[in-house]
Amino acid sequence: MSRPTMARPIMAPWPLVMLAAPLLPFATLDGTALYLPQIPAAFALFALTVATILARRLPGSALGEALLLLAGVAAAYAAPLALLHQGYGLAQAGGLWVYLAGATLLLWRVLALLAGVAGPARLAGPALFGLALVMLWEILTRGFQVPAILLPPPSAVLTALSANAADLWDDFRQTVLISVLRGYLIGCGAGFLVAILADRLPFLARGLLPLGNLASAVPVVGIAPIMVMWFGFDWQSKAAVIVVMTVFPMLINTLAGLQSAERIQLDLMRSYGAGYWRTLAMLRLPCALPFLFNGLKINSTLALIGAIVAEFFGTPVVGMGFRISTQVARMNLDVVWATIAVAALTGSLLYGALALAERRVTAWHPSFRKR
Amino acid sequence: MPAAQPAPLTLVQPAADPAPRTIVDIHNLTLTYQAADHPVYALSDVSLSIAKGDFISLIGPSGCGKTTLMRVVADLEQPTSGAVTVNGMTPEQARLKRAYGYVFQAPALYPWRTVERNVTLPLEIMGLAKTERQQRAREQLERVGLSGFERKFPWQLSGGMQQRVSIARALAFDPDLLLMDEPFGALDEITRDHLNLQLTRLWLSTRKTCIFVTHSIAEAVFLSTRIVVMSPRPGRILDVIDCDRELPRERTLDIRESPEFQRIAHRVREGLMEGHSYDD
Ligand SMILES: Nc1ncnc2c1ncn2[C@@H]1O[C@H](COP(=O)(O)OP(=O)(O)OP(=O)(O)O)[C@@H](O)[C@H]1O
Ligand SMILES: [Mg+2]
Numbered sequence: 001m002s003r004p005t006m007a008r009p010i011m012a013p014w015p016l017v018m019l020a021a022p023l024l025p026f027a028t029l030d031g032t033a034l035y036l037p038q039i040p041a042a043f044a045l046f047a048l049t050v051a052t053i054l055a056r057r058l059p060g061s062a063l064g065e066a067l068l069l070l071a072g073v074a075a076a077y078a079a080p081l082a083l084l085h086q087g088y089g090l091a092q093a094g095g096l097w098v099y100l101a102g103a104t105l106l107l108w109r110v111l112a113l114l115a116g117v118a119g120p121a122r123l124a125g126p127a128l129f130g131l132a133l134v135m136l137w138e139i140l141t142r143g144f145q146v147p148a149i150l151l152p153p154p155s156a157v158l159t160a161l162s163a164n165a166a167d168l169w170d171d172f173r174q175t176v177l178i179s180v181l182r183g184y185l186i187g188c189g190a191g192f193l194v195a196i197l198a199d200r201l202p203f204l205a206r207g208l209l210p211l212g213n214l215a216s217a218v219p220v221v222g223i224a225p226i227m228v229m230w231f232g233f234d235w236q237s238k239a240a241v242i243v244v245m246t247v248f249p250m251l252i253n254t255l256a257g258l259q260s261a262e263r264i265q266l267d268l269m270r271s272y273g274a275g276y277w278r279t280l281a282m283l284r285l286p287c288a289l290p291f292l293f294n295g296l297k298i299n300s301t302l303a304l305i306g307a308i309v310a311e312f313f314g315t316p317v318v319g320m321g322f323r324i325s326t327q328v329a330r331m332n333l334d335v336v337w338a339t340i341a342v343a344a345l346t347g348s349l350l351y352g353a354l355a356l357a358e359r360r361v362t363a364w365h366p367s368f369r370k371r
Numbered sequence: 372m373p374a375a376q377p378a379p380l381t382l383v384q385p386a387a388d389p390a391p392r393t394i395v396d397i398h399n400l401t402l403t404y405q406a407a408d409h410p411v412y413a414l415s416d417v418s419l420s421i422a423k424g425d426f427i428s429l430i431g432p433s434g435c436g437k438t439t440l441m442r443v444v445a446d447l448e449q450p451t452s453g454a455v456t457v458n459g460m461t462p463e464q465a466r467l468k469r470a471y472g473y474v475f476q477a478p479a480l481y482p483w484r485t486v487e488r489n490v491t492l493p494l495e496i497m498g499l500a501k502t503e504r505q506q507r508a509r510e511q512l513e514r515v516g517l518s519g520f521e522r523k524f525p526w527q528l529s530g531g532m533q534q535r536v537s538i539a540r541a542l543a544f545d546p547d548l549l550l551m552d553e554p555f556g557a558l559d560e561i562t563r564d565h566l567n568l569q570l571t572r573l574w575l576s577t578r579k580t581c582i583f584v585t586h587s588i589a590e591a592v593f594l595s596t597r598i599v600v601m602s603p604r605p606g607r608i609l610d611v612i613d614c615d616r617e618l619p620r621e622r623t624l625d626i627r628e629s630p631e632f633q634r635i636a637h638r639v640r641e642g643l644m645e646g647h648s649y650d651d
Binding site: 265366 | 466472481482496
């Protein structure tokens with residue numbers, strides 16, 4: 001062997017369950033069960049997967065093996081989609097499901113290999129995991145003909161997404177770009193400022209903290225209709241709901257963060273004759289940053305939930321919450337799912353952006369050192 | 372709980388010079404911490420007068436109030452009774468005028484600042500220009516043997532290196548009074564010797580006044596003009612030993628072999644043992 005073998009763990013035997021696939025029916029056509037050799041295209045894909053498993057030690061690196069095995073997994077995931085496309089039935093196709101199960105276990109190994117790889121390939125792991133989940137969802141809902149009312153396949157959601165793109169964009173603008181953004185900024189900003197105030201005036205903190213616990217226990221569905229009555233149908237009522245939901249998490253996190261500076265670090269500032277504001281800016285706020293980000297991250301999801309739920313109680317005829325409530329009533333579940341997809345994506349992107357910013361700004365913090 | 376405290380033994384040395392300027396004057400200082408269950412007598416009736424240019428070492432067993440005494444001088448702790456003046460001012464006024472540099476018992480570096488920006492922290496507060504700040508940081512880091520570490524972060528340094536950064540930080544803004552709480556406690560013997568030499572040279576050339584806490588008798592004798600031996604429960608001064616009369620101000624490391632040096636070290640040890648005998 002020309003290259004030194006890197007420490008690659010031995011593959012667990014579980015993916016080999018797929019070798020049982022040829023023994024079971026692989027698909028049905030017009031009620032007759034067909035076996036693997038009777039469907040040449042499926043047979044080719046199956047052979048490809050088995051071949052990648054056999055050849056897995058040939059690539060010199062973990063990344064190489066991961067890519068090779070990934071091709072095998074992709075073939076397995078393509079098989080049911082190809083069969084469905086050609087009109088085969090899969091509900092009684094034990095062999096195919098065994099093949100798919102084996103491939104999914106093989107994906108496990110791919111992910112394990114990628115987790116050990118340095119560089120951007122590491123990031124591919126979580127993406128592949130998500131993609132596989134969506135693929136399985138597609139294959140299972142279509143293979144077992146799950147009614148679209150219960151759970152539409154992702155492809156149907158995607159179709160609904162593009163068919164309703166204009167509406168969904170309007171919803172996104174109304175809910176996220178107007179209500180959430182404003183409510184979030186006002187809520188987090190107010191929480192932060194009140195925290196600074198409460199830090200200067202301790203009696204304020206003592207009075208506010210119990211109130212904070214109370215406020216976080218109030219259900220959104222309770223305050224949302226009240227806020228709609230107070231502030232009307234447009235974004236103001238949504239922003240108000242978000243402010244109520246986000247102000248206290250931010251307040252509590254900021255207060256905790258401001259307390260986190262160590263005594264000796266404070267003494268140092270004191271020894272330089274630094275006053276309150278200078279100590280705040282040069283010591284206590286940097287110390288509080290991890291706590292601030294914690295509050296911002298928690299609030300990013302809270303704000304989205306708050307806006308969507310509040311829209312159930314009254315809104316101009318646009319908005320994600322409005323879309324969900326009206327389309328459910330019309331049994332257009334694919335549009336509902338499309339809206340959910342947009343909301344989930346927005347929430348993850350928001351959270352991800354905050355996490356990235358946190359990583360940049362607090363790289364010195366013990367939880368981020370190294371890596 | 373002590374029913375009767377042993378009579379405090381306080382010595383105020385008459386100064387050697389005819390009229391040296393007093394920098395720190397501590398008069399009948401008592402400090403009692405109100406702990407949850409019982410009061411802690413951290414300092415009891417301590418009097419000490421420190422002249423300009425003095426190098427005072429505080430030595431004594433753990434918990435005898437060395438740190439507390441320095442913190443009172445630095446206005447980080449309020450005395451229960453007694454009077455302290457620094458440069459003729461109250462400690463608070465002196466602190467606000469940045470009359471002293473304090474090297475804490477732990478490095479107390481800010482982890483989000485690089486080594487260089489930790490050293491320039493006091494200079495930023497004082498409003499110095501950036502080039503001046505960097506210039507001074509470079510000088511002081513070189514003095515403590517940390518050239519080339521400017522861009523590192525504190526957590527990338529060893530404990531001893533971190534402590535040296537904190538010394539550089541205290542030296543950077545060039546205070547007349549240096550308060551150093553076991554600055555070399557975490558260092559190896561050789562680095563410690565090196566920094567001891569550096570410190571006496573710095574002290575000699577700049578005529579700074581130093582108050583220095585140490586657990587090492589040799590270090591105390593080598594560096595000091597006077598050694599203050601303290602004892603715990605309650606924290607008080609047992610003995611003040613003048614080294615200036617027997618040892619020259621300019622010292623090299625081999626002075627440690629001299630009989631005068633040994634004699635002073637012996638007296639310090641005696642004092643420390645006396646302090647310990649109260650313990651049982
Ligand atoms: N903030 C505090 N609250 C209560 N007691 C304290 C406090 N700080 C110090 N003490 C007590 O005061 C006494 C003197 O403490 P100090 O830190 O001055 O000792 P030290 O001589 O510096 O000891 P070491 O050599 O271990 O650093 C100790 O008994 C300690 O427990
Ligand atoms: Mg101490």
